Amino acid sequence: RRMEALEVHGAVAAVHHFWLRSFCDVYLETAKGTLKDPRTSLETQQTLLSCADLGLRLLAPFTPFLAEEL
Secondary structure, X not given: OOOOOOOHHHHHHHHHHHHHHHHHHHHHHHHHHHHOOHHXXXXXXXXXXXXXXXXXXXXXXXXXXXXXXX
């Protein structure tokens, strides 16, 4: 919504919030224990990959070269 409204600052803040608060602080910390269990590890890895892919797609309009490299 922020990008459609051309509110760049708000869009960058939303991407920042996703990466640091939702993905890194919550999901990665929660997934650490699950990754050690081989029975649930594959599902956790797939979810991590999906979230990282989404995050990089969100980041690409603001830092295209960094997002491409990552």
